[in-house]
Amino acid sequence: MVADCLFCRIVAEEIPADVVYTDDRVIAFRDIMPKAPTHVLVIPREHIADITELGANREAAADVLNGVRAVSRQLELPYFTTIFNTGPESGQTVLHVHAHILSGSGQMWAHGQK
Ligand code: 5GP
Ligand code: ZN
Numbered sequence: 001m002v003a004d005c006l007f008c009r010i011v012a013e014e015i016p017a018d019v020v021y022t023d024d025r026v027i028a029f030r031d032i033m034p035k036a037p038t039h040v041l042v043i044p045r046e047h048i049a050d051i052t053e054l055g056a057n058r059e060a061a062a063d064v065l066n067g068v069r070a071v072s073r074q075l076e077l078p079y080f081t082t083i084f085n086t087g088p089e090s091g092q093t094v095l096h097v098h099a100h101i102l103s104g105s106g107q108m109w110a111h112g113q114k
Pocket of ligand 2: 005095
């Protein structure tokens with residue numbers, strides 16, 4: 001755990017979250033400022049900064065993608081868009097890797113939107 005990391009603090013249950021799926025490797029919870037009718041973040045319990053670090057860790061990468069799959073089934077999402085922002089200039093504000101899952105209203109949540 002990284003003490004000053006917001007998402008590590010959610011993993012440690014120091015900060016409450018609206019959890020929609022969890023297992024021993026990942027947690028998925030609703031974004032506090034949703035940009036779509038359904039907006040869920042999937043994070044590894046382990047502190048990993050971004051998708052470039054995640055991509056070097058096959059087990060963690062599979063765990064996060066399995067978390068995306070599990071959320072889509074849990075919430076019965078017929079379609080969704082998945083975004084990983086990487087680096088502050090992309091809009092990454094929390095340096096603990098997270099997959100955004102966006103769905104709803106028949107809208108497309110395309111590149112550059114959140
Ligand atoms: P980023 O901008 O880094 O790609 O995404 C971070 C996301 O975390 C943002 O969409 C933001 O609304 C969300 N967020 C920030 N703080 C909190 C929080 O305390 N709880 C929850 N559930 N989401 C948060
Ligand atoms: Zn962290």
